[in-house]
Amino acid sequence: MEPEAPLKDTEEAGITHNCGVFGCISSGEWPTHIDVAQIICLGLVALQHRGQESAGIVTSKGEDTKRFSMHKGMGLVSHVFDDHAMMKLKGNLGIGHTRYSTTAESEALNCQPFVVHTQHGALAVAHNGELVNAESLRKKVLDRGVGLSTMSDSELITQALCLNPPEGEHEGPNWPARIKHVMKLSPLSYSLVLMYRDKIYGVRDPYGNRPLCLGKLVPVKKRNHIIQPKLEDDIEGWVISSESSGFLAIGARYLREVEPGEIVELTKHGVKSIGIVERPEDKLPAFCIFEYVYFARPDSIFEGQVVYSVRMQCGRELAKEAPCDADIVSSVPESGTAAAHGYSRQSGIPFAEVLCKNRYVGRTFIQPSTRLRQLGVAKKFGALLDNVYGKKIVLIDDSIVRGNTIGPIIKLLRDAGAKEVHIRVASPPIKYPCYMGINIPTREELIANRLDPPELAEAVGADSLVYLSIGGLISAVTYSIREKDPKKIGHCVACLSGQYPEKLEW
Numbered sequence: 012m013e014p015e016a017p018l019k020d021t022e023e024a025g026i027t028h029n030c031g032v033f034g035c036i037s038s039g040e041w042p043t044h045i046d047v048a049q050i051i052c053l054g055l056v057a058l059q060h061r062g063q064e065s066a067g068i069v070t071s072k073g074e075d076t077k078r079f080s081m082h083k084g085m086g087l088v089s090h091v092f093d094d095h096a097m098m099k100l101k102g103n104l105g106i107g108h109t110r111y112s113t114t115a116e117s118e119a120l121n122c123q124p125f126v127v128h129t130q131h132g133a134l135a136v137a138h139n140g141e142l143v144n145a146e147s148l149r150k151k152v153l154d155r156g157v158g159l160s161t162m163s164d165s166e167l168i169t170q171a172l173c174l175n176p177p178e179g180e181h182e183g184p185n186w187p188a189r190i191k192h193v194m195k196l197s198p199l200s201y202s203l204v205l206m207y208r209d210k211i212y213g214v215r216d217p218y219g220n221r222p223l224c225l226g227k228l229v230p231v232k233k234r235n236h237i238i239q240p241k242l243e244d245d246i247e248g249w250v251i252s253s254e255s256s257g258f259l260a261i262g263a264r265y266l267r268e269v270e271p272g273e274i275v276e277l278t279k280h281g282v283k284s285i286g287i288v289e290r291p292e293d294k295l296p297a298f299c300i301f302e303y304v305y306f307a308r309p310d311s312i313f314e315g316q317v318v319y320s321v322r323m324q325c326g327r328e329l330a331k332e333a334p335c336d337a338d339i340v341s342s343v344p345e346s347g348t349a350a351a352h353g354y355s356r357q358s359g360i361p362f363a364e365v366l367c368k369n370r371y372v373g374r375t376f377i378q379p380s381t382r383l384r385q386l387g388v389a390k391k392f393g394a395l396l397d398n399v400y401g402k403k404i405v406l407i408d409d410s411i412v413r414g415n416t417i418g419p420i421i422k423l424l425r426d427a428g429a430k431e432v433h434i435r436v437a438s439p440p441i442k443y444p445c446y447m448g449i450n451i452p453t454r455e456e457l458i459a460n461r462l463d464p465p466e467l468a469e470a471v472g473a474d475s476l477v478y479l480s481i482g483g484l485i486s487a488v489t490y491s492i493r494e495k496d497p498k499k500i501g502h503c504v505a506c507l508s509g510q511y512p513e514k515l516e517w
Protein backbone atom coordinates (compact mmCIF):
# COMPACT_ATOMS: atom_id res chain seq x y z
CA MET A 12 0.00 0.00 0.00
CA GLU A 13 1.31 3.49 -0.83
CA PRO A 14 1.89 5.76 2.18
CA GLU A 15 -0.66 8.58 2.18
CA ALA A 16 -1.56 11.50 4.41
CA PRO A 17 1.51 11.68 6.65
CA LEU A 18 3.80 12.18 3.72
CA LYS A 19 2.05 15.19 2.21
CA ASP A 20 3.74 18.55 2.64
CA THR A 21 6.52 16.93 4.58
CA GLU A 22 9.49 19.03 5.53
CA GLU A 23 11.67 17.39 8.12
CA ALA A 24 11.80 14.54 10.58
CA GLY A 25 12.08 14.22 14.32
CA ILE A 26 11.98 16.82 17.05
CA THR A 27 14.74 19.32 16.84
CA HIS A 28 16.74 21.84 18.77
CA ASN A 29 18.85 21.59 21.82
CA CYS A 30 22.25 23.00 22.61
CA GLY A 31 25.48 21.78 24.15
CA VAL A 32 27.50 23.66 26.76
CA PHE A 33 31.03 22.86 27.87
CA GLY A 34 33.65 24.31 30.22
CA CYS A 35 37.21 23.40 31.18
CA ILE A 36 39.63 24.73 33.79
CA SER A 37 43.17 23.49 34.38
CA SER A 38 44.53 22.84 37.86
CA GLY A 39 48.02 23.40 39.26
CA GLU A 40 50.44 26.04 38.06
CA TRP A 41 49.29 28.57 35.46
CA PRO A 42 50.15 28.99 32.58
CA THR A 43 49.03 25.41 32.19
CA HIS A 44 50.68 22.79 29.99
CA ILE A 45 47.31 21.36 28.91
CA ASP A 46 45.63 22.75 25.83
CA VAL A 47 42.35 24.02 27.27
CA ALA A 48 40.98 25.24 23.92
CA GLN A 49 41.67 21.88 22.29
CA ILE A 50 39.87 20.07 25.11
CA ILE A 51 36.86 22.37 24.78
CA CYS A 52 36.85 21.89 21.02
CA LEU A 53 36.86 18.09 21.38
CA GLY A 54 34.24 18.38 24.11
CA LEU A 55 32.03 20.31 21.68
CA VAL A 56 32.59 17.75 18.93
CA ALA A 57 31.20 15.14 21.34
CA LEU A 58 28.16 17.40 21.84
CA GLN A 59 27.71 18.07 18.13
CA HIS A 60 24.49 16.01 17.99
CA ARG A 61 22.91 18.62 20.32
CA GLY A 62 23.44 21.58 18.01
CA GLN A 63 24.79 21.98 14.53
CA GLU A 64 24.00 25.58 13.59
CA SER A 65 26.91 27.40 15.20
CA ALA A 66 29.68 27.00 17.72
CA GLY A 67 31.86 29.19 19.89
CA ILE A 68 34.69 29.09 22.42
CA VAL A 69 35.82 31.80 24.85
CA THR A 70 39.05 31.33 26.83
CA SER A 71 40.80 33.31 29.54
CA LYS A 72 44.21 33.39 31.17
CA GLY A 73 42.37 33.97 34.41
CA GLU A 74 44.33 37.04 35.49
CA ASP A 75 42.58 39.86 33.74
CA THR A 76 38.95 40.94 34.07
CA LYS A 77 38.98 42.83 30.78
CA ARG A 78 40.17 40.38 28.16
CA PHE A 79 38.92 37.08 26.85
CA SER A 80 39.98 35.29 23.67
CA MET A 81 36.97 34.39 21.59
CA HIS A 82 36.06 32.68 18.35
CA LYS A 83 32.52 31.95 17.18
CA GLY A 84 30.98 31.06 13.85
CA MET A 85 28.18 29.41 11.93
CA GLY A 86 28.41 25.70 11.16
CA LEU A 87 29.80 22.52 12.63
CA VAL A 88 32.53 22.61 15.28
CA SER A 89 35.12 21.16 12.87
CA HIS A 90 34.27 23.86 10.35
CA VAL A 91 34.33 26.79 12.79
CA PHE A 92 37.58 25.85 14.54
CA ASP A 93 40.36 25.60 11.98
CA ASP A 94 44.04 25.85 12.95
CA HIS A 95 44.02 29.62 12.67
CA ALA A 96 41.05 29.97 15.03
CA MET A 97 42.57 27.56 17.56
CA MET A 98 45.82 29.58 17.64
CA LYS A 99 43.89 32.58 19.00
CA LEU A 100 42.43 30.66 21.91
CA LYS A 101 45.04 30.69 24.63
CA GLY A 102 44.26 30.35 28.30
CA ASN A 103 43.92 28.35 31.49
CA LEU A 104 40.15 28.12 31.42
CA GLY A 105 37.34 28.50 28.92
CA ILE A 106 33.77 27.72 27.94
CA GLY A 107 32.12 26.64 24.69
CA HIS A 108 28.74 26.20 23.06
CA THR A 109 27.16 24.42 20.15
CA ARG A 110 23.76 25.75 19.12
CA TYR A 111 20.37 24.98 17.77
CA SER A 112 18.36 28.18 17.88
CA THR A 113 15.08 28.39 19.76
CA THR A 114 14.38 32.05 20.51
CA ALA A 115 16.37 34.06 18.00
CA GLU A 116 17.51 33.63 14.41
CA SER A 117 20.20 31.20 13.45
CA GLU A 118 22.79 33.84 12.57
CA ALA A 119 26.22 34.98 13.64
CA LEU A 120 24.81 37.65 16.00
CA ASN A 121 23.20 35.01 18.21
CA CYS A 122 26.11 32.56 18.38
CA GLN A 123 27.18 31.68 21.89
CA PRO A 124 28.92 32.06 24.31
CA PHE A 125 27.74 35.64 24.88
CA VAL A 126 30.30 38.01 26.37
CA VAL A 127 29.24 41.12 28.25
CA HIS A 128 31.35 43.74 30.00
CA THR A 129 29.95 44.27 33.48
CA GLN A 130 30.94 46.93 36.00
CA HIS A 131 33.41 44.34 37.38
CA GLY A 132 34.82 43.04 34.11
CA ALA A 133 34.01 40.58 31.35
CA LEU A 134 31.54 37.75 31.81
CA ALA A 135 30.97 34.92 29.30
CA VAL A 136 27.80 32.80 29.31
CA ALA A 137 26.73 29.67 27.41
CA HIS A 138 23.13 28.45 27.71
CA ASN A 139 21.16 25.32 26.87
CA GLY A 140 17.41 25.68 27.29
CA GLU A 141 14.71 28.26 26.80
CA LEU A 142 13.30 30.65 29.39
CA VAL A 143 9.59 30.06 29.90
CA ASN A 144 9.15 33.65 31.12
CA ALA A 145 11.50 35.38 28.68
CA GLU A 146 8.98 38.13 27.89
CA SER A 147 8.54 39.39 31.45
CA LEU A 148 12.24 39.04 32.25
CA ARG A 149 13.05 40.96 29.11
CA LYS A 150 10.78 43.75 30.26
CA LYS A 151 12.41 43.77 33.70
CA VAL A 152 15.89 44.11 32.22
CA LEU A 153 14.82 46.77 29.69
CA ASP A 154 13.01 48.71 32.45
CA ARG A 155 16.42 49.24 34.05
CA GLY A 156 17.28 51.38 31.05
CA VAL A 157 19.66 48.82 29.58
CA GLY A 158 19.52 47.75 25.96
CA LEU A 159 19.69 44.27 24.54
CA SER A 160 21.35 43.71 21.19
CA THR A 161 19.52 40.53 20.19
CA MET A 162 16.22 38.69 20.70
CA SER A 163 18.11 35.77 22.27
CA ASP A 164 16.98 34.59 25.71
CA SER A 165 20.60 33.59 26.34
CA GLU A 166 21.76 37.20 25.92
CA LEU A 167 18.89 38.11 28.26
CA ILE A 168 20.33 35.78 30.92
CA THR A 169 23.74 37.36 30.42
CA GLN A 170 22.29 40.84 30.97
CA ALA A 171 20.12 39.71 33.88
CA LEU A 172 23.33 38.49 35.56
CA CYS A 173 24.57 42.07 35.46
CA LEU A 174 21.74 43.13 37.82
CA ASN A 175 22.91 43.62 41.37
CA PRO A 176 21.32 41.11 43.72
CA PRO A 177 18.57 42.59 45.98
CA GLU A 178 20.81 42.33 49.07
CA GLY A 179 23.48 44.49 47.36
CA GLU A 180 27.22 43.86 47.06
CA HIS A 181 29.99 45.06 49.31
CA GLU A 182 33.33 43.79 48.09
CA GLY A 183 33.16 43.38 44.34
CA PRO A 184 30.69 41.23 42.43
CA ASN A 185 28.91 38.45 44.26
CA TRP A 186 28.30 36.04 41.38
CA PRO A 187 26.63 33.32 43.44
CA ALA A 188 24.11 35.92 44.71
CA ARG A 189 23.57 37.29 41.19
CA ILE A 190 23.06 33.79 39.81
CA LYS A 191 20.58 32.94 42.58
CA HIS A 192 18.74 36.17 41.87
CA VAL A 193 18.37 35.28 38.18
CA MET A 194 17.30 31.73 39.10
CA LYS A 195 14.55 33.16 41.25
CA LEU A 196 13.48 35.47 38.44
CA SER A 197 13.22 32.56 36.01
CA PRO A 198 12.42 28.98 37.06
CA LEU A 199 13.37 27.17 33.83
CA SER A 200 14.77 26.08 31.46
CA TYR A 201 18.54 26.40 31.59
CA SER A 202 21.81 24.67 32.06
CA LEU A 203 24.47 27.37 32.07
CA VAL A 204 28.22 27.68 32.14
CA LEU A 205 29.59 31.10 33.08
CA MET A 206 33.16 32.34 33.11
CA TYR A 207 34.42 35.27 35.13
CA ARG A 208 38.15 35.92 35.52
CA ASP A 209 39.62 32.71 37.03
CA LYS A 210 36.38 30.82 37.73
CA ILE A 211 33.73 28.85 35.90
CA TYR A 212 30.24 28.53 37.36
CA GLY A 213 27.86 25.76 36.36
CA VAL A 214 24.14 26.26 36.92
CA ARG A 215 21.18 23.93 36.45
CA ASP A 216 17.63 25.22 36.75
CA PRO A 217 15.64 24.13 39.85
CA TYR A 218 13.69 21.58 37.79
CA GLY A 219 16.86 20.10 36.27
CA ASN A 220 15.14 20.28 32.89
CA ARG A 221 18.36 20.23 30.88
CA PRO A 222 21.35 18.01 31.70
CA LEU A 223 24.73 19.12 33.09
CA CYS A 224 27.56 17.03 34.56
CA LEU A 225 31.08 17.28 35.91
CA GLY A 226 34.28 15.42 35.11
CA LYS A 227 37.95 15.50 36.08
CA LEU A 228 40.86 15.54 33.66
CA VAL A 229 43.35 12.81 34.45
CA PRO A 230 46.82 12.34 32.94
CA VAL A 231 46.69 10.17 29.87
CA LYS A 232 49.17 7.33 29.92
CA LYS A 233 48.60 4.92 27.12
CA ARG A 234 49.17 1.34 28.14
CA ASN A 235 47.37 -1.38 26.21
CA HIS A 236 45.07 1.35 24.94
CA ILE A 237 43.59 1.86 28.38
CA ILE A 238 43.60 5.34 29.86
CA GLN A 239 45.22 5.01 33.26
CA PRO A 240 44.76 7.69 35.88
CA LYS A 241 47.73 8.19 38.18
CA LEU A 242 47.30 9.31 41.77
CA GLU A 243 44.31 11.43 42.82
CA ASP A 244 46.52 14.50 43.21
CA ASP A 245 47.54 14.20 39.55
CA ILE A 246 44.23 15.70 38.43
CA GLU A 247 44.98 18.09 35.56
CA GLY A 248 41.72 19.99 35.62
CA TRP A 249 37.96 19.87 35.63
CA VAL A 250 35.33 19.87 32.95
CA ILE A 251 31.62 20.61 32.92
CA SER A 252 29.42 19.44 30.07
CA SER A 253 25.84 18.93 28.91
CA GLU A 254 26.63 15.24 28.52
CA SER A 255 29.39 12.90 29.62
CA SER A 256 29.62 11.33 26.14
CA GLY A 257 32.91 13.01 25.26
CA PHE A 258 34.75 12.46 28.53
CA LEU A 259 36.80 9.44 27.49
CA ALA A 260 37.80 11.19 24.26
CA ILE A 261 39.40 14.03 26.24
CA GLY A 262 40.88 11.89 29.01
CA ALA A 263 38.27 12.91 31.57
CA ARG A 264 36.52 10.80 34.18
CA TYR A 265 32.87 11.26 35.05
CA LEU A 266 32.41 12.76 38.52
CA ARG A 267 28.72 13.48 38.98
CA GLU A 268 25.69 15.36 37.75
CA VAL A 269 25.05 18.97 38.73
CA GLU A 270 21.85 18.66 40.82
CA PRO A 271 18.63 20.46 39.89
CA GLY A 272 18.89 24.03 41.21
CA GLU A 273 22.58 23.63 42.05
CA ILE A 274 25.35 26.16 41.42
CA VAL A 275 28.88 24.75 41.24
CA GLU A 276 32.14 26.67 41.15
CA LEU A 277 35.18 25.38 39.28
CA THR A 278 38.58 26.88 40.14
CA LYS A 279 42.16 25.70 39.68
CA HIS A 280 41.81 24.16 43.15
CA GLY A 281 38.75 22.03 42.49
CA VAL A 282 34.99 21.87 42.17
CA LYS A 283 32.64 22.92 44.92
CA SER A 284 28.93 23.22 45.34
CA ILE A 285 27.99 26.74 46.39
CA GLY A 286 24.25 26.49 46.81
CA ILE A 287 20.94 25.12 45.69
CA VAL A 288 17.89 27.10 44.66
CA GLU A 289 14.87 25.01 45.65
CA ARG A 290 11.71 24.37 43.66
CA PRO A 291 8.33 25.17 45.13
CA GLU A 292 7.60 22.60 47.85
CA ASP A 293 5.06 20.52 45.93
CA LYS A 294 7.08 20.25 42.72
CA LEU A 295 9.21 17.34 41.54
CA PRO A 296 12.20 17.67 39.20
CA ALA A 297 11.32 17.83 35.51
CA PHE A 298 14.26 16.38 33.60
CA CYS A 299 13.35 16.21 29.89
CA ILE A 300 12.38 12.61 29.18
CA PHE A 301 13.28 13.05 25.51
CA GLU A 302 16.94 13.30 26.47
CA TYR A 303 16.59 9.56 27.18
CA VAL A 304 14.35 8.80 24.21
CA TYR A 305 16.21 10.59 21.44
CA PHE A 306 18.45 13.62 22.05
CA ALA A 307 21.36 12.35 24.05
CA ARG A 308 24.21 10.20 22.86
CA PRO A 309 23.57 6.63 24.04
CA ASP A 310 26.86 6.48 25.97
CA SER A 311 25.95 9.48 28.16
CA ILE A 312 24.99 9.08 31.81
CA PHE A 313 21.95 10.78 33.36
CA GLU A 314 20.70 10.21 36.92
CA GLY A 315 23.35 7.50 37.35
CA GLN A 316 22.19 5.42 34.38
CA VAL A 317 23.55 4.95 30.87
CA VAL A 318 21.15 6.28 28.21
CA TYR A 319 21.59 3.14 26.06
CA SER A 320 20.43 0.91 28.93
CA VAL A 321 17.34 3.08 29.48
CA ARG A 322 16.50 2.84 25.78
CA MET A 323 16.84 -0.96 26.01
CA GLN A 324 14.48 -0.94 28.97
CA CYS A 325 11.97 1.08 26.91
CA GLY A 326 12.12 -1.74 24.37
CA ARG A 327 11.48 -4.33 27.10
CA GLU A 328 8.44 -2.38 28.33
CA LEU A 329 7.20 -2.11 24.76
CA ALA A 330 7.50 -5.88 24.27
CA LYS A 331 5.40 -6.38 27.44
CA GLU A 332 2.78 -3.83 26.40
CA ALA A 333 2.63 -4.64 22.69
CA PRO A 334 3.74 -8.19 21.90
CA CYS A 335 3.82 -9.33 18.29
CA ASP A 336 4.12 -12.61 16.44
CA ALA A 337 7.13 -12.11 14.13
CA ASP A 338 10.28 -13.74 12.73
CA ILE A 339 12.66 -10.91 13.59
CA VAL A 340 12.87 -7.68 15.59
CA SER A 341 14.64 -4.81 13.90
CA SER A 342 15.13 -1.07 14.22
CA VAL A 343 15.19 2.22 12.41
CA PRO A 344 18.80 3.24 13.07
CA GLU A 345 20.29 5.11 14.91
CA SER A 346 18.09 6.05 17.82
CA GLY A 347 15.67 3.09 17.60
CA THR A 348 18.34 0.39 17.86
CA ALA A 349 18.80 0.10 21.63
CA ALA A 350 15.04 -0.24 22.17
CA ALA A 351 14.90 -2.93 19.47
CA HIS A 352 17.52 -4.96 21.34
CA GLY A 353 15.44 -4.59 24.52
CA TYR A 354 12.30 -5.72 22.66
CA SER A 355 14.18 -8.70 21.24
CA ARG A 356 15.54 -9.82 24.61
CA GLN A 357 12.16 -9.49 26.31
CA SER A 358 10.21 -11.26 23.56
CA GLY A 359 12.80 -13.88 22.66
CA ILE A 360 12.43 -12.95 18.96
CA PRO A 361 15.90 -12.61 17.39
CA PHE A 362 17.24 -9.20 16.44
CA ALA A 363 18.43 -8.71 12.87
CA GLU A 364 19.30 -5.56 10.99
CA VAL A 365 17.09 -4.79 8.01
CA LEU A 366 18.29 -1.31 7.12
CA CYS A 367 21.70 -0.11 6.14
CA LYS A 368 22.23 3.52 7.00
CA ASN A 369 24.42 5.81 4.98
CA ARG A 370 26.51 7.30 7.75
CA TYR A 371 27.34 10.38 5.71
CA VAL A 372 23.75 11.63 5.72
CA GLY A 373 23.09 13.16 9.12
CA ARG A 374 19.95 13.41 11.19
CA THR A 375 17.16 14.02 8.69
CA PHE A 376 16.23 17.45 9.98
CA ILE A 377 19.53 19.11 9.11
CA GLN A 378 18.87 18.92 5.38
CA PRO A 379 18.78 22.42 3.91
CA SER A 380 15.87 22.49 1.46
CA THR A 381 12.38 21.05 1.37
CA ARG A 382 13.16 18.82 -1.59
CA LEU A 383 16.32 17.45 0.01
CA ARG A 384 14.51 16.99 3.30
CA GLN A 385 11.74 15.08 1.57
CA LEU A 386 14.35 12.86 -0.04
CA GLY A 387 16.02 12.52 3.36
CA VAL A 388 14.76 9.09 4.30
CA ALA A 389 15.31 7.62 0.87
CA LYS A 390 18.85 9.00 0.79
CA LYS A 391 19.58 7.60 4.18
CA PHE A 392 18.67 3.90 4.07
CA GLY A 393 19.01 0.77 1.99
CA ALA A 394 17.31 -2.61 2.72
CA LEU A 395 19.32 -5.72 3.64
CA LEU A 396 17.51 -8.06 1.26
CA ASP A 397 18.40 -11.43 2.81
CA ASN A 398 17.15 -10.36 6.23
CA VAL A 399 13.94 -8.91 4.84
CA TYR A 400 12.66 -11.20 2.11
CA GLY A 401 9.68 -13.31 3.22
CA LYS A 402 9.98 -12.17 6.87
CA LYS A 403 7.44 -10.98 9.40
CA ILE A 404 9.23 -7.99 10.94
CA VAL A 405 8.63 -5.99 14.14
CA LEU A 406 10.27 -2.67 13.40
CA ILE A 407 11.12 -0.41 16.34
CA ASP A 408 11.66 3.34 16.16
CA ASP A 409 12.25 5.58 19.17
CA SER A 410 9.64 8.16 18.16
CA ILE A 411 7.18 9.20 15.50
CA VAL A 412 6.82 12.96 15.22
CA ARG A 413 5.59 14.20 11.83
CA GLY A 414 5.44 10.68 10.43
CA ASN A 415 7.86 11.43 7.58
CA THR A 416 10.33 8.68 8.29
CA ILE A 417 8.34 5.55 8.91
CA GLY A 418 6.18 5.37 5.73
CA PRO A 419 9.05 5.36 3.19
CA ILE A 420 10.93 2.82 5.31
CA ILE A 421 7.96 0.46 5.33
CA LYS A 422 7.70 0.86 1.57
CA LEU A 423 11.42 0.09 1.24
CA LEU A 424 10.97 -3.11 3.27
CA ARG A 425 7.89 -4.19 1.36
CA ASP A 426 9.68 -3.58 -1.94
CA ALA A 427 12.46 -5.82 -0.60
CA GLY A 428 9.94 -8.62 0.00
CA ALA A 429 8.91 -8.24 3.67
CA LYS A 430 5.84 -10.36 4.42
CA GLU A 431 4.55 -8.25 7.35
CA VAL A 432 5.82 -5.04 8.93
CA HIS A 433 4.59 -4.24 12.46
CA ILE A 434 5.64 -0.90 13.91
CA ARG A 435 6.34 -0.52 17.63
CA VAL A 436 7.30 2.96 18.85
CA ALA A 437 9.47 3.19 21.99
CA SER A 438 7.81 6.42 23.19
CA PRO A 439 4.20 7.66 23.44
CA PRO A 440 2.44 9.85 20.86
CA ILE A 441 3.80 13.43 20.87
CA LYS A 442 0.83 15.80 20.95
CA TYR A 443 1.88 19.09 22.56
CA PRO A 444 4.52 21.76 21.94
CA CYS A 445 7.61 22.20 24.11
CA TYR A 446 8.52 25.60 25.57
CA MET A 447 11.78 24.47 27.15
CA GLY A 448 14.41 24.47 24.45
CA ILE A 449 13.07 21.88 22.03
CA ASN A 450 11.44 22.75 18.76
CA ILE A 451 8.49 20.42 18.43
CA PRO A 452 6.35 20.92 15.32
CA THR A 453 2.98 22.64 15.61
CA ARG A 454 0.04 20.61 16.89
CA GLU A 455 -1.30 20.29 13.35
CA GLU A 456 2.04 18.96 12.09
CA LEU A 457 2.26 16.35 14.85
CA ILE A 458 0.89 13.23 13.25
CA ALA A 459 -0.49 11.88 16.56
CA ASN A 460 -2.97 14.78 16.62
CA ARG A 461 -4.32 13.81 13.22
CA LEU A 462 -4.31 10.03 13.20
CA ASP A 463 -4.84 7.46 15.95
CA PRO A 464 -2.56 4.36 15.85
CA PRO A 465 -4.79 2.19 13.59
CA GLU A 466 -5.32 5.13 11.20
CA LEU A 467 -1.59 5.85 11.18
CA ALA A 468 -0.81 2.17 10.55
CA GLU A 469 -3.06 2.29 7.54
CA ALA A 470 -1.66 5.56 6.26
CA VAL A 471 1.96 4.42 6.44
CA GLY A 472 1.28 0.92 5.19
CA ALA A 473 2.03 -0.99 8.42
CA ASP A 474 0.30 -4.22 9.45
CA SER A 475 -0.02 -2.80 12.97
CA LEU A 476 1.34 0.15 14.94
CA VAL A 477 1.52 0.57 18.73
CA TYR A 478 3.17 3.29 20.84
CA LEU A 479 4.66 2.79 24.32
CA SER A 480 2.37 4.25 27.01
CA ILE A 481 3.42 7.24 29.17
CA GLY A 482 3.39 4.92 32.22
CA GLY A 483 5.55 2.40 30.34
CA LEU A 484 8.08 5.09 29.38
CA ILE A 485 8.27 6.40 32.94
CA SER A 486 8.71 2.94 34.39
CA ALA A 487 11.53 2.22 31.89
CA VAL A 488 13.26 5.50 32.76
CA THR A 489 12.94 4.94 36.52
CA TYR A 490 13.57 1.17 36.46
CA SER A 491 17.17 1.34 37.68
CA ILE A 492 16.71 4.33 39.99
CA ARG A 493 13.56 3.17 41.79
CA GLU A 494 15.47 2.86 45.09
CA LYS A 495 16.27 6.60 45.08
CA ASP A 496 14.38 9.15 47.18
CA PRO A 497 11.09 9.58 45.21
CA LYS A 498 11.19 13.34 45.91
CA LYS A 499 14.38 13.54 43.86
CA ILE A 500 12.98 11.82 40.77
CA GLY A 501 10.73 13.49 38.26
CA HIS A 502 10.60 13.87 34.50
CA CYS A 503 9.01 16.35 32.16
CA VAL A 504 6.52 14.61 29.85
CA ALA A 505 4.70 17.79 28.81
CA CYS A 506 4.86 17.10 25.08
CA LEU A 507 3.12 13.78 25.75
CA SER A 508 0.65 14.78 28.46
CA GLY A 509 0.15 18.54 28.09
CA GLN A 510 1.09 18.96 31.80
CA TYR A 511 3.88 21.55 31.99
CA PRO A 512 6.22 21.76 35.02
CA GLU A 513 5.28 25.43 35.64
CA LYS A 514 2.25 27.45 34.70
CA LEU A 515 3.14 29.11 31.42
CA GLU A 516 3.24 32.89 31.17
CA TRP A 517 1.05 33.12 28.09
Ligand SMILES: O=P(O)(O)OC[C@H]1O[C@H](OP(=O)(O)OP(=O)(O)O)[C@H](O)[C@@H]1O
Pocket residue numbers: 023024025026305343344345346347373374375376408409410411412413414415416417
Ligand atom coordinates in the same frame (compact mmCIF):
# COMPACT_ATOMS: atom_id res chain seq x y z
O1 LIG B 1 8.22 11.08 12.48
P1 LIG B 1 9.32 11.89 11.93
O2 LIG B 1 9.04 13.37 11.99
O3 LIG B 1 9.75 11.45 10.58
O4 LIG B 1 10.57 11.76 12.90
C1 LIG B 1 10.91 10.61 13.62
C2 LIG B 1 12.30 10.15 13.29
O5 LIG B 1 13.26 11.23 13.47
C3 LIG B 1 14.31 10.78 14.30
O6 LIG B 1 15.34 10.19 13.53
P2 LIG B 1 16.55 11.00 12.91
O7 LIG B 1 16.76 10.56 11.54
O8 LIG B 1 16.33 12.45 13.15
O9 LIG B 1 17.81 10.63 13.85
P3 LIG B 1 18.47 9.24 14.33
O10 LIG B 1 19.40 8.81 13.26
O11 LIG B 1 19.18 9.61 15.61
O12 LIG B 1 17.41 8.23 14.61
C4 LIG B 1 13.68 9.71 15.16
O13 LIG B 1 14.67 8.81 15.64
C5 LIG B 1 12.72 9.03 14.21
O14 LIG B 1 13.39 8.03 13.48
Ligand SMILES: NC(=O)CC[C@H](N)C(=O)O
Pocket residue numbers: 028029030110111112113114115121123138139140141142163164165448449
Ligand atom coordinates in the same frame (compact mmCIF):
# COMPACT_ATOMS: atom_id res chain seq x y z
N1 LIG C 1 18.43 24.93 22.11
C1 LIG C 1 18.93 25.70 23.00
O1 LIG C 1 19.22 25.29 24.13
C2 LIG C 1 19.02 27.13 22.57
C3 LIG C 1 19.50 28.11 23.61
C4 LIG C 1 18.97 29.49 23.34
N2 LIG C 1 17.56 29.58 23.68
C5 LIG C 1 19.23 29.92 21.91
O2 LIG C 1 18.32 29.97 21.11
O3 LIG C 1 20.36 30.18 21.58
Ligand code: SF4
Pocket residue numbers: 220298299300301302444445446447448449503504505506507
Ligand atom coordinates in the same frame (compact mmCIF):
# COMPACT_ATOMS: atom_id res chain seq x y z
S1 SF4 D 1 8.02 19.09 26.69
FE1 SF4 D 1 8.97 17.19 25.90
S2 SF4 D 1 10.81 17.86 24.79
FE2 SF4 D 1 10.13 19.59 26.06
S3 SF4 D 1 11.29 19.40 27.97
FE3 SF4 D 1 9.37 18.33 28.30
S4 SF4 D 1 9.78 16.18 27.70
FE4 SF4 D 1 11.44 17.44 26.88
Ligand SMILES: [Mg+2]
Pocket residue numbers: 343344345346347408409
Ligand atom coordinates in the same frame (compact mmCIF):
# COMPACT_ATOMS: atom_id res chain seq x y z
MG1 LIG E 1 15.54 7.93 13.87
